[in-house]
Amino acid sequence: xxxxxxSTAFSRAPGRPREPQTDERILDAAxxxxxQQGFVRMSMDMVATEAGVTKPTIYxxxxxxxxxxxxxxxxxxxxxxxxxxxxxxxDLITELEHFRHAxxxxxxxxxxxxxxxxxxxxxxxxxxxxxxxxTPRRQRLTAILAAAQxxxxxxxxxxxxxAVNMLVGALYAQYLAATPFTEDxxxxxxxxxxxxxxxxxxxxxxx
Amino acid sequence: xxxxxxSTAFSRAPGRPREPQTDERILDAAxxxxxQQGFVRMSMDMVATEAGVTKPTIYxxxxxxxxxxxxxxxxxxxxxxxxxxxxxxxDLITELEHFRHAxxxxxxxxxxxxxxxxxxxxxxxxxxxxxxxxTPRRQRLTAILAAAQxxxxxxxxxxxxxAVNMLVGALYAQYLAATPFTEDxxxxxxxxxxxxxxxxxxxxxxx
Amino acid sequence: xxxxxxSTAFSRAPGRPREPQTDERILDAAxxxxxQQGFVRMSMDMVATEAGVTKPTIYxxxxxxxxxxxxxxxxxxxxxxxxxxxxxxxDLITELEHFRHAxxxxxxxxxxxxxxxxxxxxxxxxxxxxxxxxTPRRQRLTAILAAAQxxxxxxxxxxxxxAVNMLVGALYAQYLAATPFTEDxxxxxxxxxxxxxxxxxxxxxxx
Amino acid sequence: xxxxxxSTAFSRAPGRPREPQTDERILDAAxxxxxQQGFVRMSMDMVATEAGVTKPTIYxxxxxxxxxxxxxxxxxxxxxxxxxxxxxxxDLITELEHFRHAxxxxxxxxxxxxxxxxxxxxxxxxxxxxxxxxTPRRQRLTAILAAAQxxxxxxxxxxxxxAVNMLVGALYAQYLAATPFTEDxxxxxxxxxxxxxxxxxxxxxxx
DNA sequence: GATGAATGAGTGTTCATTCAT
DNA sequence: CATGAATGAACACTCATTCAT
Numbered sequence: 001x002x003x004x005x006x007s008t009a010f011s012r013a014p015g016r017p018r019e020p021q022t023d024e025r026i027l028d029a030a031x032x033x034x035x036q037q038g039f040v041r042m043s044m045d046m047v048a049t050e051a052g053v054t055k056p057t058i059y060x061x062x063x064x065x066x067x068x069x070x071x072x073x074x075x076x077x078x079x080x081x082x083x084x085x086x087x088x089x090x091d092l093i094t095e096l097e098h099f100r101h102a103x104x105x106x107x108x109x110x111x112x113x114x115x116x117x118x119x120x121x122x123x124x125x126x127x128x129x130x131x132x133x134x135t136p137r138r139q140r141l142t143a144i145l146a147a148a149q150x151x152x153x154x155x156x157x158x159x160x161x162x163a164v165n166m167l168v169g170a171l172y173a174q175y176l177a178a179t180p181f182t183e184d185x186x187x188x189x190x191x192x193x194x195x196x197x198x199x200x201x202x203x204x205x206x207x
Numbered sequence: 208x209x210x211x212x213x214s215t216a217f218s219r220a221p222g223r224p225r226e227p228q229t230d231e232r233i234l235d236a237a238x239x240x241x242x243q244q245g246f247v248r249m250s251m252d253m254v255a256t257e258a259g260v261t262k263p264t265i266y267x268x269x270x271x272x273x274x275x276x277x278x279x280x281x282x283x284x285x286x287x288x289x290x291x292x293x294x295x296x297x298d299l300i301t302e303l304e305h306f307r308h309a310x311x312x313x314x315x316x317x318x319x320x321x322x323x324x325x326x327x328x329x330x331x332x333x334x335x336x337x338x339x340x341x342t343p344r345r346q347r348l349t350a351i352l353a354a355a356q357x358x359x360x361x362x363x364x365x366x367x368x369x370a371v372n373m374l375v376g377a378l379y380a381q382y383l384a385a386t387p388f389t390e391d392x393x394x395x396x397x398x399x400x401x402x403x404x405x406x407x408x409x410x411x412x413x414x
Numbered sequence: 415x416x417x418x419x420x421s422t423a424f425s426r427a428p429g430r431p432r433e434p435q436t437d438e439r440i441l442d443a444a445x446x447x448x449x450q451q452g453f454v455r456m457s458m459d460m461v462a463t464e465a466g467v468t469k470p471t472i473y474x475x476x477x478x479x480x481x482x483x484x485x486x487x488x489x490x491x492x493x494x495x496x497x498x499x500x501x502x503x504x505d506l507i508t509e510l511e512h513f514r515h516a517x518x519x520x521x522x523x524x525x526x527x528x529x530x531x532x533x534x535x536x537x538x539x540x541x542x543x544x545x546x547x548x549t550p551r552r553q554r555l556t557a558i559l560a561a562a563q564x565x566x567x568x569x570x571x572x573x574x575x576x577a578v579n580m581l582v583g584a585l586y587a588q589y590l591a592a593t594p595f596t597e598d599x600x601x602x603x604x605x606x607x608x609x610x611x612x613x614x615x616x617x618x619x620x621x
Numbered sequence: 622x623x624x625x626x627x628s629t630a631f632s633r634a635p636g637r638p639r640e641p642q643t644d645e646r647i648l649d650a651a652x653x654x655x656x657q658q659g660f661v662r663m664s665m666d667m668v669a670t671e672a673g674v675t676k677p678t679i680y681x682x683x684x685x686x687x688x689x690x691x692x693x694x695x696x697x698x699x700x701x702x703x704x705x706x707x708x709x710x711x712d713l714i715t716e717l718e719h720f721r722h723a724x725x726x727x728x729x730x731x732x733x734x735x736x737x738x739x740x741x742x743x744x745x746x747x748x749x750x751x752x753x754x755x756t757p758r759r760q761r762l763t764a765i766l767a768a769a770q771x772x773x774x775x776x777x778x779x780x781x782x783x784a785v786n787m788l789v790g791a792l793y794a795q796y797l798a799a800t801p802f803t804e805d806x807x808x809x810x811x812x813x814x815x816x817x818x819x820x821x822x823x824x825x826x827x828x
Numbered sequence: 829g830a831t832g833a834a835t836g837a838g839t840g841t842t843c844a845t846t847c848a849t
Numbered sequence: 850c851a852t853g854a855a856t857g858a859a860c861a862c863t864c865a866t867t868c869a870t
Contacts, residue, residue, distance in 0.1 A: 065865065134383050173373075173376030176341050222851080271841085456842060468851065469852095606817045611817045634832085636830080636833070680862070
């Protein structure tokens with residue numbers, strides 16, 4: 001580059017620029033600690049130590065522990081999504097498999113637990129969790145099923161909202177029961193739910 | 208026994224008797240605080256204050272905070288159970304309704320959250336929750352469905368474990384979605400799951 | 415015994431008699447704990463547990479922790495004494511050997527430390543220690559040396575008080591230096607001190 | 622170095638500087654409390670109050686009560702030493718006088734008592750006391766006597782270790798006996814010990 | 829903008845002692 | 850007389866947050 005980049009030379013913030021990657025390191029540490037030990041046990045000291053910064057460095061970015069936890073949670077929710085191929089059963093299985101991995105990744109359920117446990121003391125956490133994780137996932141599942149219904153694959157009066165509950169909820173219940181997940185677990189859940197919905201492919205109808 | 212039980216009629220426990228109802232007041236306070244604020248935030252000071260006793264009075268009964276929390280949790284799990292009448296659909300609805308009330312009672316989900324959040328730091332809590340609440344409920348649901356299968360109401364290859372997951376899990380999912388429960392919610396879940404299981408009553412078969 | 419022992423039948427204290435040996439068990443436990451952990455760390459709960467009694471049982475005998483500690487200390491000081499044979503050197507060695515065993519018995523120096531450490535908070539302990547242990551021992555040593563001086567074995571102007579200090583103190587110093595005691599340690603101390611005192615036996619003088 | 626040391630001349634330690642004199646005030650308070658009341662009774666709250674700081678200010682400097690006590694003890698041991706002039710008797714008297722003042726300074730013996738009392742529960746204290754106070758003093762006394770022996774002032778087979786024990790120990794014994802120290806106390810101890818060692822000055826030999 | 833220092837309120841737990849039976 | 854229950858104050862240590870440089 002021979003020329004000075006005018007756009008950055010004149011528009012950058014005054015004073016010492018923030019260390020890049022520091023935000024990310026802090027959020028990573030906060031999320032890891034919150035998932036492992038819960039929101040209350042996650043101490044700013046430990047976050048600072050694990051992130052390799054000092055506490056005021058954190059407080060300069062987020063004004064309180066709650067804000068930090070929120071930011072970490074939102075970053076956690078921002079995951080790459082599975083792609084939809086158009087086949088109802090396949091897409092449901094893919095989506096559920098993706099969800100299963102999210103839940104079973106280390107401390108995934110502990111994080112959900114923390115969020116639920118803080119419902120009264122720190123309701124923002126559950127609100128963010130719902131907004132950025134629960135609702136989007138449900139919307140994707142709902143969209144897959146609604147498209148199938150539009151295509152005539154499902155009975156017209158099928159209760160899609162209930163189907164989403166059963167798909168997602170079966171995972172929570174299985175985890176709470178502490179019984180291990182088999183390889184074909186997601187497939188079986190999807191197939192069972194599709195039965196409820198009166199599913200038949202266009203091939204079925206043609207046959 | 209023709210004679211009066213001397214040990215109870217004439218003797219008396221040695222030492223100063225315990226203040227009556229103290230145990231219950233402590234456990235109530237502990238459970239309330241744990242459900243509202245989580246295990247970590249539940250402080251022995253607050254439990255003592257809310258129960259109207261001093262801390263050593265608590266420590267005389269339970270040797271540590273964890274033991275107290277465990278006792279409160281077990282007491283919470285020890286609820287009166289619905290009676291089974293023998294009709295599959297009715298019994299499932301009754302059971303699920305009972306579960307819904309347990310979950311929706313104040314802070315029921317927060318308590319579950321606390322238990323999940325403490326999975327790494329205080330695993331005893333989740334273990335007790337599973338032993339005294341989750342597993343018994345699943346066993347009752349399983350028993351209802353297994354009886355129905357024996358009577359030929361369900362298809363022989365119906366996956367009862369999966370059905371239980373869907374019944375119970377739908378509730379968790381609905382709660383997490385933050386959508387309100389309608390009056391007929393349980394009925395619709397049960398009916399949907401019974402479809403999956405190929406349910407038909409003997410009346411159906413006779414007809 | 416065919417006859418009732420009148421002397422005890424009529425003179426014994428009213429009410430339930432105290433369990434014999436209980437006092438001793440309590441004092442033993444108290445002394446052991448005080449020597450091992452110090453006066454402050456010796457808790458009435460631990461004393462009660464180790465003695466197999468309850469705390470009010472202790473408080474009925476001694477009105478406070480300090481009184482109990484005093485009683486235990488006095489009982490500790492009441493040991494069987496070495497017999498004096500009349501030979502100055504032999505008696506000094508025997509006495510010093512006896513002292514050495516007392517100091518080196520488990521926690522002997524720790525007990526002395528506790529007593530010194532409590533000089534400001536619980537001065538009774540040091541006072542009792544001096545009265546029942548230090549002073550008697552010094553008096554025995556002084557008596558041995560005074561007798562020798564009377565017999566003309568020591569120079570007339572020998573400083574007996576200083577000699578006692580050197581005899582006893584050498585042991586403290588050796589302990590503090592953390593150097594091990596040899597077999598002939600006491601002998602060498604006594605011989606050295608006797609040199610200071612200009613000691614010569616009558617046999618010496620006769621020769 | 623011809624140049625000014627830039628690091629000290631122009632740079633400054635990063636972060637908020639420590640309140641000056643805080644370390645000293647904390648150590649003073651800790652030592653005073655430990656000497657007066659013993660290690661167990663010395664509470665961090667009291668140290669903080671007496672030093673005019675808050676508890677975390679203490680914990681920022683020393684990670685635990687034990688570490689603080691150790692630091693206070695080491696600071697206590699770090700005293701200015703008497704200078705050696707080369708005359709055996711004079712140097713011994715000076716050294717012993719110095720020791721006597723250390724022991725008799727307020728609570729000096731109580732501090733020694735605490736250190737001994739904690740031998741089992743907190744052995745670091747006695748170890749530090751030995752390392753920084755007992756051993757150095759003994760080494761100085763030993764050096765004085767060894768030099769005298771080299772010069773031929775003492776008999777060749779004089780037991781210097783024992784002599785050190787008697788010099789130092791006489792002080793402990795005198796204190797325990799609770800008899801007051803006279804003005805010429807140290808002189809008399811030294812003279813007595815020198816007799817044991819067969820001391821004669823070169824002047825003696827020349828005469 | 830980043831640092832290390834400081835704070836006040838809290839944590840779970842134990843203490844010597846007293847009470848009621 | 851001995852028991853088990855109760856108390857209020859203290860214990861070492863940690864917290865989220867703010868300050869001074």
